[in-house]
Protein backbone atom coordinates (compact mmCIF):
# COMPACT_ATOMS: atom_id res chain seq x y z
CA UNK A 1 0.00 0.00 0.00
CA UNK A 2 1.29 3.47 -0.87
CA UNK A 3 2.01 5.60 2.15
CA UNK A 4 -0.38 8.42 1.22
CA UNK A 5 -3.13 5.85 0.71
CA UNK A 6 -2.30 4.21 4.01
CA UNK A 7 -2.84 7.47 5.83
CA UNK A 8 -5.78 8.74 3.85
CA UNK A 9 -8.65 9.72 6.11
CA UNK A 10 -11.61 7.31 5.90
CA UNK A 11 -14.81 9.25 6.69
CA UNK A 12 -17.72 7.56 8.39
CA UNK A 13 -19.88 8.45 5.42
CA UNK A 14 -19.31 9.74 1.91
CA UNK A 15 -22.27 9.83 -0.50
CA UNK A 16 -22.08 8.54 -4.05
CA UNK A 17 -23.99 10.81 -6.44
CA UNK A 18 -25.10 9.10 -9.65
CA UNK A 19 -24.63 10.61 -13.11
CA UNK A 20 -28.43 10.58 -13.60
CA UNK A 21 -28.86 12.65 -10.42
CA UNK A 22 -26.39 15.25 -11.70
CA UNK A 23 -28.07 15.39 -15.10
CA UNK A 24 -31.59 15.80 -13.66
CA UNK A 25 -30.44 18.48 -11.20
CA UNK A 26 -28.79 20.38 -14.05
CA UNK A 27 -32.04 20.12 -16.02
CA UNK A 28 -33.85 21.97 -13.19
CA UNK A 29 -31.23 24.69 -13.12
CA UNK A 30 -31.25 25.15 -16.88
CA UNK A 31 -35.04 25.25 -17.18
CA UNK A 32 -35.58 27.43 -14.11
CA UNK A 33 -37.80 24.91 -12.26
CA UNK A 34 -35.96 25.28 -8.99
CA UNK A 35 -38.71 25.64 -6.35
CA UNK A 36 -41.29 23.11 -5.18
CA UNK A 37 -43.17 23.34 -8.49
CA UNK A 38 -41.86 21.15 -11.31
CA UNK A 39 -42.22 17.72 -12.80
CA UNK A 40 -39.51 15.92 -10.79
CA UNK A 41 -41.51 16.20 -7.55
CA UNK A 42 -44.37 14.02 -8.76
CA UNK A 43 -42.06 11.63 -10.61
CA UNK A 44 -39.97 11.14 -7.49
CA UNK A 45 -43.04 10.67 -5.27
CA UNK A 46 -44.61 8.15 -7.66
CA UNK A 47 -41.38 6.19 -8.22
CA UNK A 48 -40.56 6.03 -4.52
CA UNK A 49 -44.08 4.98 -3.45
CA UNK A 50 -44.07 2.29 -6.19
CA UNK A 51 -40.67 1.07 -5.06
CA UNK A 52 -41.76 0.62 -1.43
CA UNK A 53 -45.27 -0.50 -2.37
CA UNK A 54 -47.73 2.14 -1.13
CA UNK A 55 -50.50 4.07 -2.86
CA UNK A 56 -49.28 7.58 -1.99
CA UNK A 57 -45.94 9.35 -1.58
CA UNK A 58 -45.76 12.89 -0.23
CA UNK A 59 -42.31 14.46 -0.42
CA UNK A 60 -41.19 16.85 2.34
CA UNK A 61 -38.11 18.84 3.27
CA UNK A 62 -36.65 16.35 5.77
CA UNK A 63 -37.23 13.13 7.65
CA UNK A 64 -37.96 15.17 10.77
CA UNK A 65 -40.63 17.15 8.88
CA UNK A 66 -42.07 13.84 7.63
CA UNK A 67 -42.43 12.55 11.21
CA UNK A 68 -44.01 15.77 12.45
CA UNK A 69 -46.46 15.98 9.52
CA UNK A 70 -47.40 12.31 10.01
CA UNK A 71 -48.27 12.89 13.68
CA UNK A 72 -50.25 16.04 12.76
CA UNK A 73 -52.20 14.15 10.08
CA UNK A 74 -53.15 11.50 12.64
CA UNK A 75 -54.41 14.24 14.97
CA UNK A 76 -51.84 13.72 17.72
CA UNK A 77 -52.11 16.61 20.18
CA UNK A 78 -51.34 17.76 23.74
CA UNK A 79 -52.65 15.25 26.26
CA UNK A 80 -51.88 12.29 23.99
CA UNK A 81 -49.10 9.80 24.54
CA UNK A 82 -46.95 8.30 21.81
CA UNK A 83 -44.83 5.18 22.37
CA UNK A 84 -41.27 5.66 21.09
CA UNK A 85 -38.12 3.59 21.36
CA UNK A 86 -35.69 4.78 24.04
CA UNK A 87 -32.89 3.99 21.61
CA UNK A 88 -33.45 6.20 18.56
CA UNK A 89 -32.38 9.32 16.77
CA UNK A 90 -33.65 12.46 18.53
CA UNK A 91 -35.74 13.48 15.49
CA UNK A 92 -38.23 10.70 16.32
CA UNK A 93 -38.66 12.13 19.82
CA UNK A 94 -38.65 15.80 18.75
CA UNK A 95 -41.47 15.14 16.29
CA UNK A 96 -43.66 13.97 19.19
CA UNK A 97 -42.66 17.01 21.29
CA UNK A 98 -43.56 19.39 18.40
CA UNK A 99 -47.20 18.19 18.64
CA UNK A 100 -47.33 18.76 22.40
CA UNK A 101 -47.88 15.05 23.02
CA UNK A 102 -45.81 13.07 25.51
CA UNK A 103 -43.26 10.54 24.30
CA UNK A 104 -43.32 7.33 26.35
CA UNK A 105 -40.12 5.34 26.12
CA UNK A 106 -39.66 1.60 25.63
CA UNK A 107 -36.26 -0.06 25.91
CA UNK A 108 -34.63 -1.71 22.89
CA UNK A 109 -34.00 -5.33 22.04
CA UNK A 110 -30.45 -6.38 22.99
CA UNK A 111 -29.65 -7.91 19.62
CA UNK A 112 -31.37 -5.82 16.95
CA UNK A 113 -31.42 -2.50 18.90
CA UNK A 114 -35.02 -1.97 17.75
CA UNK A 115 -37.93 -1.36 20.15
CA UNK A 116 -38.54 -4.48 22.26
CA UNK A 117 -42.18 -5.41 21.55
CA UNK A 118 -42.37 -7.48 24.77
CA UNK A 119 -42.07 -4.25 26.76
CA UNK A 120 -44.66 -2.19 24.86
CA UNK A 121 -47.91 -3.31 26.52
CA UNK A 122 -46.80 -2.25 30.00
CA UNK A 123 -46.40 1.33 28.71
CA UNK A 124 -49.85 1.68 27.13
CA UNK A 125 -52.36 3.90 28.97
CA UNK A 126 -55.77 5.36 28.11
CA UNK A 127 -53.92 8.34 26.61
CA UNK A 128 -51.78 6.30 24.20
CA UNK A 129 -52.67 7.12 20.59
CA UNK A 130 -49.75 5.97 18.45
CA UNK A 131 -46.60 3.93 18.35
CA UNK A 132 -43.40 4.77 16.48
CA UNK A 133 -41.67 1.73 14.96
CA UNK A 134 -38.13 2.84 14.08
CA UNK A 135 -36.21 0.41 11.87
CA UNK A 136 -32.69 1.09 13.08
CA UNK A 137 -29.50 0.71 11.03
CA UNK A 138 -31.35 -1.07 8.21
CA UNK A 139 -32.96 -3.85 10.30
CA UNK A 140 -36.77 -4.01 10.41
CA UNK A 141 -38.64 -4.00 13.72
CA UNK A 142 -40.61 -7.08 14.76
CA UNK A 143 -43.67 -5.83 12.87
CA UNK A 144 -46.08 -8.76 13.38
CA UNK A 145 -45.94 -8.30 17.15
CA UNK A 146 -46.09 -4.49 16.93
CA UNK A 147 -49.07 -4.51 14.55
CA UNK A 148 -50.90 -7.07 16.68
CA UNK A 149 -50.51 -4.94 19.83
CA UNK A 150 -51.53 -1.78 17.94
CA UNK A 151 -54.65 -3.49 16.61
CA UNK A 152 -55.63 -4.81 20.03
CA UNK A 153 -55.29 -1.37 21.67
CA UNK A 154 -56.51 0.71 18.70
CA UNK A 155 -53.23 2.56 18.18
CA UNK A 156 -51.84 4.12 15.01
CA UNK A 157 -48.47 2.79 13.89
CA UNK A 158 -45.94 5.13 12.30
CA UNK A 159 -42.87 3.56 10.76
CA UNK A 160 -39.71 5.65 10.92
CA UNK A 161 -37.89 4.02 8.03
CA UNK A 162 -35.24 6.74 7.68
CA UNK A 163 -32.49 4.12 8.00
CA UNK A 164 -34.12 1.27 6.10
CA UNK A 165 -34.72 2.11 2.43
CA UNK A 166 -35.25 -1.26 0.74
CA UNK A 167 -35.17 -3.23 3.99
CA UNK A 168 -37.75 -6.01 4.34
CA UNK A 169 -39.75 -7.96 6.92
CA UNK A 170 -41.31 -11.25 5.76
CA UNK A 171 -41.07 -10.05 2.16
CA UNK A 172 -42.71 -6.68 2.80
CA UNK A 173 -40.71 -3.51 2.54
CA UNK A 174 -40.09 -1.27 5.53
CA UNK A 175 -42.46 1.65 5.02
CA UNK A 176 -45.32 -0.44 3.62
CA UNK A 177 -46.54 -2.05 6.83
CA UNK A 178 -48.23 0.74 8.80
CA UNK A 179 -50.70 3.65 8.70
CA UNK A 180 -48.01 6.16 7.77
CA UNK A 181 -44.29 5.69 7.11
CA UNK A 182 -41.55 8.30 7.08
CA UNK A 183 -38.26 8.34 5.22
CA UNK A 184 -35.26 10.66 5.28
CA UNK A 185 -33.08 11.51 2.30
CA UNK A 186 -30.30 13.17 4.28
CA UNK A 187 -26.81 12.85 2.75
CA UNK A 188 -25.88 9.70 4.68
CA UNK A 189 -29.10 7.80 3.95
CA UNK A 190 -29.35 4.98 1.37
CA UNK A 191 -31.29 7.22 -1.03
CA UNK A 192 -30.33 10.89 -0.70
CA UNK A 193 -31.47 14.28 -1.93
CA UNK A 194 -28.95 16.13 0.28
CA UNK A 195 -31.75 17.06 2.67
CA UNK A 196 -35.27 15.73 2.20
CA UNK A 197 -37.94 13.28 3.27
CA UNK A 198 -41.01 11.33 2.19
CA UNK A 199 -44.25 10.22 3.80
CA UNK A 200 -45.95 7.07 2.52
CA UNK A 201 -49.52 5.94 3.13
CA UNK A 202 -52.25 3.87 1.53
CA UNK A 203 -54.99 6.17 2.83
CA UNK A 204 -56.44 8.70 0.37
CA UNK A 205 -57.70 10.88 3.22
CA UNK A 206 -54.35 10.97 5.02
CA UNK A 207 -52.49 11.68 1.77
CA UNK A 208 -54.77 14.62 1.02
CA UNK A 209 -54.30 16.01 4.53
CA UNK A 210 -50.53 15.51 4.41
CA UNK A 211 -50.29 17.52 1.16
CA UNK A 212 -52.07 20.38 2.92
CA UNK A 213 -49.94 20.17 6.07
CA UNK A 214 -46.82 20.27 3.88
CA UNK A 215 -47.93 23.45 2.11
CA UNK A 216 -49.44 25.92 4.63
CA UNK A 217 -52.83 24.18 4.63
CA UNK A 218 -54.33 26.12 1.72
CA UNK A 219 -58.04 25.41 1.33
CA UNK A 220 -59.18 23.19 -1.56
CA UNK A 221 -61.70 25.82 -2.59
CA UNK A 222 -59.47 28.87 -2.44
CA UNK A 223 -55.75 29.29 -2.08
CA UNK A 224 -54.76 31.60 0.82
CA UNK A 225 -57.79 30.54 2.85
CA UNK A 226 -56.53 28.28 5.65
CA UNK A 227 -58.73 25.96 7.69
CA UNK A 228 -55.95 24.60 9.85
CA UNK A 229 -52.26 25.06 10.68
CA UNK A 230 -49.87 24.20 7.87
CA UNK A 231 -46.12 24.29 7.49
CA UNK A 232 -43.63 24.93 4.74
CA UNK A 233 -42.24 21.41 4.53
CA UNK A 234 -41.92 21.40 0.73
CA UNK A 235 -39.12 19.58 -1.08
CA UNK A 236 -37.61 21.42 -4.05
CA UNK A 237 -37.72 20.19 -7.64
CA UNK A 238 -33.89 20.11 -7.62
CA UNK A 239 -33.87 17.82 -4.58
CA UNK A 240 -36.55 15.60 -6.15
CA UNK A 241 -34.47 15.44 -9.35
CA UNK A 242 -31.43 14.27 -7.36
CA UNK A 243 -33.64 11.76 -5.53
CA UNK A 244 -35.06 10.35 -8.74
CA UNK A 245 -31.54 9.92 -10.12
CA UNK A 246 -30.37 8.23 -6.90
CA UNK A 247 -33.44 5.99 -6.88
CA UNK A 248 -32.53 4.58 -10.29
CA UNK A 249 -29.45 3.12 -8.58
CA UNK A 250 -31.12 1.89 -5.41
CA UNK A 251 -30.57 -1.81 -6.16
CA UNK A 252 -26.83 -1.22 -6.62
CA UNK A 253 -26.73 0.87 -3.44
CA UNK A 254 -28.37 -1.92 -1.43
CA UNK A 255 -26.14 -4.59 -2.98
CA UNK A 256 -23.16 -2.48 -2.00
CA UNK A 257 -24.41 -2.19 1.59
CA UNK A 258 -24.80 -5.98 1.74
CA UNK A 259 -21.33 -6.68 0.32
CA UNK A 260 -19.83 -4.08 2.67
CA UNK A 261 -21.50 -5.77 5.65
CA UNK A 262 -20.29 -9.22 4.58
CA UNK A 263 -16.74 -7.93 4.13
CA UNK A 264 -16.78 -6.38 7.60
CA UNK A 265 -18.42 -9.45 9.18
CA UNK A 266 -16.02 -12.00 7.75
CA UNK A 267 -13.00 -10.12 9.10
CA UNK A 268 -14.37 -8.80 12.38
CA UNK A 269 -16.00 -11.99 13.73
CA UNK A 270 -12.56 -13.51 14.24
CA UNK A 271 -11.57 -10.72 16.64
CA UNK A 272 -12.43 -11.48 20.30
CA UNK A 273 -14.65 -8.91 21.98
CA UNK A 274 -16.29 -7.54 18.82
CA UNK A 275 -20.00 -8.23 18.32
CA UNK A 276 -21.17 -7.87 14.73
CA UNK A 277 -24.83 -7.15 13.78
CA UNK A 278 -27.51 -9.77 14.30
CA UNK A 279 -30.06 -10.21 11.52
CA UNK A 280 -33.30 -12.08 12.26
CA UNK A 281 -34.19 -14.77 9.68
CA UNK A 282 -37.45 -13.04 8.61
CA UNK A 283 -35.63 -9.76 7.96
CA UNK A 284 -33.69 -8.39 5.00
CA UNK A 285 -31.18 -6.09 6.68
CA UNK A 286 -29.83 -3.33 4.40
CA UNK A 287 -27.04 -2.36 6.85
CA UNK A 288 -27.51 1.41 6.61
CA UNK A 289 -24.53 1.76 8.95
CA UNK A 290 -22.28 -1.06 10.12
CA UNK A 291 -22.70 -1.19 13.89
CA UNK A 292 -20.37 -3.10 16.21
CA UNK A 293 -20.46 -3.61 19.97
CA UNK A 294 -17.22 -3.70 21.92
CA UNK A 295 -17.23 -6.11 24.86
CA UNK A 296 -14.60 -4.38 26.94
CA UNK A 297 -13.68 -7.40 29.08
CA UNK A 298 -12.87 -9.53 26.03
CA UNK A 299 -11.56 -6.83 23.70
CA UNK A 300 -9.30 -5.15 26.25
CA UNK A 301 -10.33 -1.51 25.88
CA UNK A 302 -13.67 0.31 25.79
CA UNK A 303 -15.54 1.50 22.72
CA UNK A 304 -14.52 5.09 23.56
CA UNK A 305 -10.83 4.14 23.70
CA UNK A 306 -11.10 2.15 20.46
CA UNK A 307 -12.66 5.14 18.70
CA UNK A 308 -9.80 7.40 19.85
CA UNK A 309 -7.20 4.92 18.59
CA UNK A 310 -8.99 4.50 15.24
CA UNK A 311 -8.88 8.26 14.90
CA UNK A 312 -5.06 8.08 15.25
CA UNK A 313 -5.08 5.77 12.23
CA UNK A 314 -7.22 8.30 10.29
CA UNK A 315 -10.34 6.19 10.62
CA UNK A 316 -13.62 7.87 11.48
CA UNK A 317 -16.43 6.26 13.52
CA UNK A 318 -19.55 7.41 15.36
CA UNK A 319 -21.27 6.85 18.66
CA UNK A 320 -24.81 5.49 18.60
CA UNK A 321 -27.73 7.28 20.36
CA UNK A 322 -27.73 8.54 23.95
CA UNK A 323 -30.45 7.24 26.29
CA UNK A 324 -33.34 9.71 26.74
CA UNK A 325 -32.80 10.09 30.48
CA UNK A 326 -29.33 11.45 29.74
CA UNK A 327 -30.48 13.99 27.10
CA UNK A 328 -30.30 17.50 28.62
CA UNK A 329 -33.18 18.81 26.45
CA UNK A 330 -35.57 16.12 27.63
CA UNK A 331 -35.13 16.89 31.32
CA UNK A 332 -37.43 19.88 31.23
CA UNK A 333 -40.22 18.00 29.45
CA UNK A 334 -40.14 14.73 31.27
CA UNK A 335 -39.46 13.21 34.61
CA UNK A 336 -37.47 10.25 33.51
CA UNK A 337 -36.99 8.02 36.49
CA UNK A 338 -37.06 4.89 34.35
CA UNK A 339 -33.84 3.31 33.18
CA UNK A 340 -33.31 1.47 29.95
CA UNK A 341 -30.58 -1.15 30.45
CA UNK A 342 -30.36 -2.35 26.84
CA UNK A 343 -30.33 1.20 25.48
CA UNK A 344 -27.70 2.10 28.06
CA UNK A 345 -25.56 -0.89 27.04
CA UNK A 346 -25.82 -0.21 23.31
CA UNK A 347 -25.10 3.47 23.83
CA UNK A 348 -22.07 2.77 26.01
CA UNK A 349 -20.53 -0.03 23.96
CA UNK A 350 -21.71 0.46 20.39
CA UNK A 351 -20.40 2.52 17.52
CA UNK A 352 -20.57 2.44 13.78
CA UNK A 353 -17.73 2.10 11.33
CA UNK A 354 -17.25 3.85 7.96
CA UNK A 355 -20.24 2.67 5.92
CA UNK A 356 -20.88 5.21 3.15
CA UNK A 357 -21.69 4.11 -0.38
CA UNK A 358 -18.41 5.52 -1.65
CA UNK A 359 -16.27 3.29 0.61
CA UNK A 360 -13.89 0.90 -1.20
CA UNK A 361 -13.08 -2.73 -0.34
CA UNK A 362 -9.50 -1.65 0.44
CA UNK A 363 -10.81 0.89 2.93
CA UNK A 364 -13.02 -1.72 4.63
CA UNK A 365 -10.01 -4.06 4.84
CA UNK A 366 -7.90 -1.28 6.32
CA UNK A 367 -10.53 -0.61 9.01
CA UNK A 368 -10.66 -4.32 9.91
CA UNK A 369 -6.89 -4.77 9.88
CA UNK A 370 -6.47 -1.67 12.06
CA UNK A 371 -8.96 -3.00 14.63
CA UNK A 372 -7.11 -6.35 14.60
CA UNK A 373 -3.79 -4.55 15.07
CA UNK A 374 -5.13 -2.49 17.98
CA UNK A 375 -6.53 -5.68 19.58
CA UNK A 376 -3.26 -7.59 19.14
CA UNK A 377 -1.26 -4.95 20.98
CA UNK A 378 -3.55 -5.35 24.01
CA UNK A 379 -3.00 -8.99 24.87
Ligand SMILES: *Cc1c(COP(=O)(O)O)cnc(C)c1O
Pocket residue numbers: 062063064065088089091092134160162163183184185186195196197
Ligand atom coordinates in the same frame (compact mmCIF):
# COMPACT_ATOMS: atom_id res chain seq x y z
C1 LIG B 1 -32.00 10.54 9.79
C2 LIG B 1 -33.11 10.14 10.69
C3 LIG B 1 -34.21 10.97 10.94
C4 LIG B 1 -34.27 12.41 10.54
O1 LIG B 1 -34.15 12.68 9.21
P1 LIG B 1 -33.66 14.13 8.72
O2 LIG B 1 -33.88 14.05 7.25
O3 LIG B 1 -32.24 14.27 9.10
O4 LIG B 1 -34.55 15.14 9.37
C5 LIG B 1 -35.25 10.47 11.71
N1 LIG B 1 -35.21 9.24 12.22
C6 LIG B 1 -34.16 8.42 12.03
C7 LIG B 1 -34.19 7.04 12.63
C8 LIG B 1 -33.06 8.84 11.29
O5 LIG B 1 -32.01 8.04 11.13
